[in-house]
Amino acid sequence: MSRTVAIVGRPNVGKSRLFNRLAKKRISIVHDMPGVTRDVVTTEVKEGGYTLLDTGGLGLTGTDTPARITKASEEQVAFAIEAATVILFTIDAREGVTALDERIAQKLRKSKKQVLLVANKADSGKEKITDISEFHRLGFGEPFYISAEHGVGEAELRIAILAKLGPVPEETDLDKERLGIVFVGRPNVGKSSLSNRLLNSDRLIVSDLPGTTRDAVELDFEYKSREGKSWPFRLIDTAGIRPATKLASSVEYFSRLRSLEAIHHAHVVFMVVDAMEGITQQDQAIAGEIIKAAKPIVIVVNKWDLVHELFQKRLVEKFTTEREYREDYEKSLFQKLFFTPGAPVMFVSALTGHEITRMLKAARALNKRLDTKIPTAKLNAAIIRLADRTPPHSTFGVRFRIYYATQTGTRPFRIKIFCNQERSLTESYRRYLEAGLVKEFDLDGCPIHFDLIGKKKQSVADRLAAKGQRQNLAAGEEGEDFDPALIDD
Ligand code: GDP
Ligand code: GDP
Numbered sequence: 001m002s003r004t005v006a007i008v009g010r011p012n013v014g015k016s017r018l019f020n021r022l023a024k025k026r027i028s029i030v031h032d033m034p035g036v037t038r039d040v041v042t043t044e045v046k047e048g049g050y051t052l053l054d055t056g057g058l059g060l061t062g063t064d065t066p067a068r069i070t071k072a073s074e075e076q077v078a079f080a081i082e083a084a085t086v087i088l089f090t091i092d093a094r095e096g097v098t099a100l101d102e103r104i105a106q107k108l109r110k111s112k113k114q115v116l117l118v119a120n121k122a123d124s125g126k127e128k129i130t131d132i133s134e135f136h137r138l139g140f141g142e143p144f145y146i147s148a149e150h151g152v153g154e155a156e157l158r159i160a161i162l163a164k165l166g167p168v169p170e171e172t173d174l175d176k177e178r179l180g181i182v183f184v185g186r187p188n189v190g191k192s193s194l195s196n197r198l199l200n201s202d203r204l205i206v207s208d209l210p211g212t213t214r215d216a217v218e219l220d221f222e223y224k225s226r227e228g229k230s231w232p233f234r235l236i237d238t239a240g241i242r243p244a245t246k247l248a249s250s251v252e253y254f255s256r257l258r259s260l261e262a263i264h265h266a267h268v269v270f271m272v273v274d275a276m277e278g279i280t281q282q283d284q285a286i287a288g289e290i291i292k293a294a295k296p297i298v299i300v301v302n303k304w305d306l307v308h309e310l311f312q313k314r315l316v317e318k319f320t321t322e323r324e325y326r327e328d329y330e331k332s333l334f335q336k337l338f339f340t341p342g343a344p345v346m347f348v349s350a351l352t353g354h355e356i357t358r359m360l361k362a363a364r365a366l367n368k369r370l371d372t373k374i375p376t377a378k379l380n381a382a383i384i385r386l387a388d389r390t391p392p393h394s395t396f397g398v399r400f401r402i403y404y405a406t407q408t409g410t411r412p413f414r415i416k417i418f419c420n421q422e423r424s425l426t427e428s429y430r431r432y433l434e435a436g437l438v439k440e441f442d443l444d445g446c447p448i449h450f451d452l453i454g455k456k457k458q459s460v461a462d463r464l465a466a467k468g469q470r471q472n473l474a475a476g477e478e479g480e481d482f483d484p485a486l487i488d489d
Pocket of ligand 2: 188189192303305348352
């Protein structure tokens, strides 16, 4: 959730103008294009590298009563508190502080978020504004007096935003990082043979001392690519590769904590299956464990030499070519195992070394992809397109609705989705979104973890506060922001 700035404030204070000013854009699709209402509008601000959000469309329908406007504003603030690092609390410098402004201020103060108070429509600067002292009462110090319309005070505000965000974090150099791999699969598929193939390869330089290394839980080695480049790897769970420690069943395999731990330590998991035997129930159970760990998977179909031999000797009746067999195998594999979309499948042989280099290459490519950072505006545009193409069905009488999404992490890829109701997202729609995003952003084989944040129910304290305000209103104070009859529902 790094580097996100949200604009909040009651309607008409100029949020949308401010958004466009900071984004250096002319129009905002929410306000200026009739018929298009998007809950949250996002854009990337290049200068400073942050995502800017205009929350002004959230919770509004177009035909809104004052009470609905109040509710929507509060929803917008709650959203900004969850989603943003810095909040631009915008008020109207000429109208002064209203009851709704006070309410928003109270929520923001409680959140302890970084807030910049922005007094907009100060077209000729601060001097022309009569009662400046009331702005201080909101509790965010001296406001930034700006004119979103004319650009007054813009430079100072930009500097303040960047100061609050801090410096842009540096990218890590992936090539220097060791890629942690682990072979996982049921007994006898060839995990030990594959590990040994890597460790005994003449292209391999083992970093540790010989003799002791085979017992190590982790083993660092460099693999020399054909182009002479050195690829640093870390093979995890090498203790399990010795015949003496071999275990009888996959259940036993996974009852060993270390195997699961090994998966968690790896960057990429090689799921090994047998080319001759096809996919078994045990394979399915093991795949499930890896998926749970949200690790990217390279599917390794081992013992391809045996298949090759059968075709050489013309002993296969059902298929005429190796390729046909391979395609059929792949098809049934994806039918039986729900892997992350785009997971690479490699047909290899530990015995002959066939495609071993490609297998490592695939892991490296996958690892690189894992660090992809999707700009928030692009992510939201993609999600809107996906939802337009195939809208979610209603579950529990409610249609799942996404307000806004942002990437919150890599390894695993995490996307936070702000929505109306968490439980309305079905597993099949989750998979549809995952597959769509994987395709859109070239994330082949990278699992996506969605964190869902539904709309918060109003707390008891909030309701009481609303009631208190209602009484004040009934007594004739600042009546125009509220429709008291509609506050609690
Ligand atoms: P929002 O509802 O908070 O997004 O407000 P808008 O950005 O739609 O602006 C509401 C109205 O205020 C529009 O008519 C704008 O032209 C006007 N407005 C916005 N910023 C300024 C400003 O800096 N100065 C003046 N004079 N008017 C402004
Ligand atoms: P693990 O239990 O998954 O570690 O499997 P192993 O590496 O011990 O292999 C099980 C059996 O399969 C052994 O007899 C290996 O020699 C054999 N094997 C492993 N990989 C291959 C391969 O690529 N081709 C052939 N033909 N046999 C293999």
